[in-house]
Amino acid sequence: MQFANSLNTPMLGGEKLSAHASDPFMCPHFYRSVVNVLQYATITRPGITYVANRVSQVMQTPLESHWKVAKKILRYLKGFCDPDWASDPDDRWSTTGFCIYLGSNLVPWTSKKQRTVSRSSTEA
Template identity: 50%
Template structure:
């Protein structure tokens, strides 16, 4: 998706065949199973299934052209070097009030088990956040929940793992998750999100800051310039199959 693309549901240029639009977008949803690089843009065009406009269809055609030009690329999976103590690393981020129609934020994250990315998502948050910190913290809580699920699965399979790490590029969110004093000033954040702090105190979860240019989750929350998009796509281990030994 073009980095300056701002899609909205308001407009008079109604697409002439909404059923065709829905069928194409539905097919693109299946492609996200192995192509996390198109997760954000597919999630975005899915928000206009009720009344698609020509501007939405233009964005869909851009996705199709991108897939046509990268048919040989796919998600690379390789064996872990040490199965006895697998690292669990997650990257999560949020784009505050990014939806110009309802001003809801977008959460995005990806989770690595060993060298491989095993789960990823791009979701519009269900409620409106009055601050960027609240939107970021909600995204952090969602990633923590996903880690808990992966941990329970590994425990059932009797696979040991390291203490999970979540990387954030928002310093205020990292500070708030570690410092319980700051929570007294953020009572507007729902209590069910504060389990993140409890996991940190139990030493079952680690939250670390990362520079924005290395934040892999950016690819799931907003359109990016070509250079940054390709860099993050490589971090997701999406490679050309012809270049793999």
């Protein structure tokens, strides 16, 4: 997944997860651990809540088609991860910020250093 391209959407519209769609996934334990991470990621990325819930509903007997959807979610998240966390070489603090637009006009914005040292961009 390190060299995979990012995606614009975590799941295609109309994509269904069936219990009989394909062959069983070779390593169900690995699937469950990835889905658990995706559920944790919904705290900071609420946009994946629906699809993370969908792939978690088939954790008992995951199939290859379910694994493909889980990989799509990971590829979607890859497009949102900040690879420059802890960028300040002196205090190792990350900088976070946001902008809110109303139409094409910037309304409020902020940028500030985080108060704790992050170990990953998800934690940040």
